[in-house]
Amino acid sequence: MAARPPMSVLLPTTRWTDACTELAAQLGEGDELLVIHDNEADPVTEQEVYPEGVRLIAAGEPERCSGKANAIAAGMNAANHDRLVWTDDDFHHPPDWLATMNSDYAEYGPVSEVPYFVGRDPLSVVLEPLYASAGSLGLYLGNQIWGGAVMFERDDIDEAAFLDELRRTVSDDGLLMEYLEVTTVGRTRIVPIGGSLHEAVERPVRWTKILRWHFPGTVAGTCLVSLFVxxxxILVPLYMAVFLTAAHVAVNEILGVRRWTAVLAYPALFVFVPLVFYALVRRTFVWGGRRYRWVEKFDVRVVES
Incomplete structure (x- = not known):
């Protein structure tokens, strides 16, 4: 069996998290982990010694794009290898994570996993069932990309055009979906989200705007279906409560996750639908401590909070 090529793992973060340690321990010969932060004031720069294969990349402040898009663009420019892995610092990477992704790439080509968002505050907990059905299930069934776990090679995309557009937009994986076809392997990663009411509200605003600019037909369909449901x-509450609960239990089974929050599917609907329409009329949103105004698909402005 031919040896796999070395890879560059891109991990945007301003702090040294468990994910950094987990990924550094999985690097093979020639591999590198690029920890991409903003500037020298970030806590991740405070360590005196870093594991072998780890490089810190200062992306600088974003000007016409999101901090995440800016970090990914800087990481791709700094990476030494053609095989690239994008991932996030907010979920557990088991010891065989990189090896399994490489095996998947050998079999399928570009691959991605699926996130399952678990709330850390009351509002995010209530919304869990609809994040699973409206978000995770669509990624799973549609072979769509999650930027937290995707592997591809530079030749799989038009890299120059992609990086040019990435530096002018918000969503790294939303844009990558337009350049890359992947196979979504049957693995779901638990991703804790929220922690405060503010975070819980800002997240659906950002996600709705990603759909608004990258998949306008999807967001229009989501609005119509949500209003109908x-x-x-409202007309037949008991029947719908039973149906929605059963449907979300089934969604969880498909995704391989068992969460009691499926019983919240009915009340979640009454929170989710107003949030979607609120998100459509919001002019700005906060992500990672920065406030953005997303005027057009490739017109992003970082504004004062």
């Missing part, structure tokens, strides 16, 4: 839920 909400109307039926």
């Amino acid at each position: 909400l109307a039926v839920a």
